[in-house]
Amino acid sequence: MSVDGPRTSVFTFQSAVHSHHVLRSLEELRQKELLCDVTVEVERRSFRAHSSVLASCSDYFYTRLTNQNRPNLTVRLPDEVTVEGFEPLLQFAYTAKLHFTKENILEIHRCAEFLGFQNLDKACFEFLIPKFSDDGGTSKKEKGKSKGQASHEKPQAVCSPNNQNPETGEDRVPQDASTVMQAATSSVESPKDCPPISNEKEMQLDLSPLYARSALYPMGDGQDQFCLQNCGPQLPSASMAGAELCPLSISISSDNEKLRSSAAGCGEDILAIEDEFQKELAMDVHCEPPTDKDLNINITEGHFDQREGPLMPPADCSQQCPLNSVQSSGVLDSISGTPDLSNIGTDDNQVFDSNEQTFSELTPKDCSTERSTVEREVAEHLAKGFWPDLSSTLNEPLPLDSIDQSSAGNGSDFHWLKHLDLGAAPDDCPFLRDLSSSDRQTPGGDTLSKGDTEDSPCMSPINSMENSECESDGDCAQCGSSEQAQEVDLPFPVEQISSMTRRAFLQMLKREQLTPEQLEFVQDVRRRSKNRMAAQRCRKRKLDCIYKLEGEIKKLRSEKEKLLQDHNQLKLSIEDVRQNLSGLCQSLCTDNSPQSEQLQALARYVSSDCPTSVLLTPMASPSLAGPDQDVHANSTLDTFLADTCPEVDSVALRSPTAFLQDNNIQSTVTDPAP
DNA sequence: CAACGATGTCATACC
DNA sequence: GGGGTATGACATCGT
Numbered sequence: 001m002s003v004d005g006p007r008t009s010v011f012t013f014q015s016a017v018h019s020h021h022v023l024r025s026l027e028e029l030r031q032k033e034l035l036c037d038v039t040v041e042v043e044r045r046s047f048r049a050h051s052s053v054l055a056s057c058s059d060y061f062y063t064r065l066t067n068q069n070r071p072n073l074t075v076r077l078p079d080e081v082t083v084e085g086f087e088p089l090l091q092f093a094y095t096a097k098l099h100f101t102k103e104n105i106l107e108i109h110r111c112a113e114f115l116g117f118q119n120l121d122k123a124c125f126e127f128l129i130p131k132f133s134d135d136g137g138t139s140k141k142e143k144g145k146s147k148g149q150a151s152h153e154k155p156q157a158v159c160s161p162n163n164q165n166p167e168t169g170e171d172r173v174p175q176d177a178s179t180v181m182q183a184a185t186s187s188v189e190s191p192k193d194c195p196p197i198s199n200e201k202e203m204q205l206d207l208s209p210l211y212a213r214s215a216l217y218p219m220g221d222g223q224d225q226f227c228l229q230n231c232g233p234q235l236p237s238a239s240m241a242g243a244e245l246c247p248l249s250i251s252i253s254s255d256n257e258k259l260r261s262s263a264a265g266c267g268e269d270i271l272a273i274e275d276e277f278q279k280e281l282a283m284d285v286h287c288e289p290p291t292d293k294d295l296n297i298n299i300t301e302g303h304f305d306q307r308e309g310p311l312m313p314p315a316d317c318s319q320q321c322p323l324n325s326v327q328s329s330g331v332l333d334s335i336s337g338t339p340d341l342s343n344i345g346t347d348d349n350q351v352f353d354s355n356e357q358t359f360s361e362l363t364p365k366d367c368s369t370e371r372s373t374v375e376r377e378v379a380e381h382l383a384k385g386f387w388p389d390l391s392s393t394l395n396e397p398l399p400l401d402s403i404d405q406s407s408a409g410n411g412s413d414f415h416w417l418k419h420l421d422l423g424a425a426p427d428d429c430p431f432l433r434d435l436s437s438s439d440r441q442t443p444g445g446d447t448l449s450k451g452d453t454e455d456s457p458c459m460s461p462i463n464s465m466e467n468s469e470c471e472s473d474g475d476c477a478q479c480g481s482s483e484q485a486q487e488v489d490l491p492f493p494v495e496q497i498s499s500m501t502r503r504a505f506l507q508m509l510k511r512e513q514l515t516p517e518q519l520e521f522v523q524d525v526r527r528r529s530k531n532r533m534a535a536q537r538c539r540k541r542k543l544d545c546i547y548k549l550e551g552e553i554k555k556l557r558s559e560k561e562k563l564l565q566d567h568n569q570l571k572l573s574i575e576d577v578r579q580n581l582s583g584l585c586q587s588l589c590t591d592n593s594p595q596s597e598q599l600q601a602l603a604r605y606v607s608s609d610c611p612t613s614v615l616l617t618p619m620a621s622p623s624l625a626g627p628d629q630d631v632h633a634n635s636t637l638d639t640f641l642a643d644t645c646p647e648v649d650s651v652a653l654r655s656p657t658a659f660l661q662d663n664n665i666q667s668t669v670t671d672p673a674p
Numbered sequence: 675c676a677a678c679g680a681t682g683t684c685a686t687a688c689c
Numbered sequence: 690g691g692g693g694t695a696t697g698a699c700a701t702c703g704t
Contacts, residue, residue: 531694531695532681532682532683534693534694535681535683535696538695538697542696
């Protein structure tokens, strides 16, 4: 038994908004052209930008810019890159939002591929382009297929509501309706900040890694635009895992009539959030149980914010009133069980027509219009992408008992919302654990004391994986174990076995005086549980490793392409120089009385700042040091001319030096002009 | 029904 | 030497 030494707690504060602020500031700087250190020339347009931003987003820029120390560098992009494709990508680099239309998606994709823009390919193009080329004629069956495919991928993008009538398969939005899919948009943007995109089916893919926030709302102004904003993985693995463990705390504010679902990562950054939205959110921490009316208004206004990261401070946890089971399940079911958010209706006003699954009254009329199948699929794909783990967990039962599965609607298009982990969290998040502890105590009622569990309640997700995973992943395994536990008449819940520390485990064994049978069973369960978790970690590491290597391969490939380009350019330059020299020599050789001026010109050319001077200097310059070294210079020149323009020999019949000597020409090669 | 991915379990090696 | 962990191999299950 190992004896623990004195422990030092190390805490980490991770801001959920810092990276967003940085990005936003960079964008502001770019717009003001402040601190921009690179000019990108595309076709005939110039874009000012920050090399660090470009390099961090694009493999191409990374390789081209990281070796440059010159300030105010100008990077001229090859003809493969067009303004049409580059501009959205530049915007994406600074905002994490990609504006695209059916018309320019291919061009963007091409440019993104060429420039090695990360985070876009798999998330976006691989799905979008086939969809757009299909042009919306996707059948329901095809849709299911594509959904399946999407779920197999490791998606990184986001999504939007599915507005298809599940029965008729008809779209509810006319083709000319604009759709905005904004995923994981910045936390500070309120729905009204959604850029009005109209007249064409333009979509906005937002890969902002900053906030998990979903906002679904009509855009108004005659535009049928839905913004579903949520966020992708924003935290480093450990923290991210923490966010996964922690619950979404749904705060309902009756005053602003918004439903907000905060995915509470175990950060406390909410206190520092300065933006108006976040202030609102902070005020909403002390939520009141939502009335039906609240929910109706919130949802029918289509405002559903889901944020990741901010966690109510511990002190507030007790005050915070997360949705109770009925409420949360109601909300979730109404959301998740509908093919589109439009059928999140209420029993009160009966605005939801279950047959038609449309908003008949409360929904702004714009929303009742049809949406193309492609748009819906795209939206759904994007949404899934923003919870990379979503697809893998979609079929797992929600661990939260309180969510009334039976009340779930028929549709499943928004089942992914359930996986925002409204359920799993309360127990996993130490700050919120108390909130549900009353009704989630272990059957035996003897939850481990803090002394028993050596792990800090703020332990890292990796450490806390024990607790979380034995509730989720280990569910099935523990079901069987529970039955066996009943058989051996275990005096404590099986769940405890794997979750407790070894010390606590041994103490409990001592205390309980187990029979050999029980002892064997308990140890077996513990061993399997530990091993199970180890296997999970191992597989996760493997995957991480694979992704990392894939990224490196990508980078190396783009680097190789860049080197090949450089190589070809140098080849061309050398060829140019050879041709120039050849011409020059020929004119010298065909002229029977070559003048010293011509030789000087030749020598200067050789050592001048011509494009190949760098290549030539090692050979030519040292020998052209001065008139005293004429012979040396001549021989060098001889070699050089013989190398570069062999035809000189054929013309002069002899080497250039011999030619010069034959003609009694004294080389007057002088120092090249600086 | 085969293929495939996810997951649990076992055996083993290593620390 | 015992315990914890990592990992390869295999089995099972669901899609």
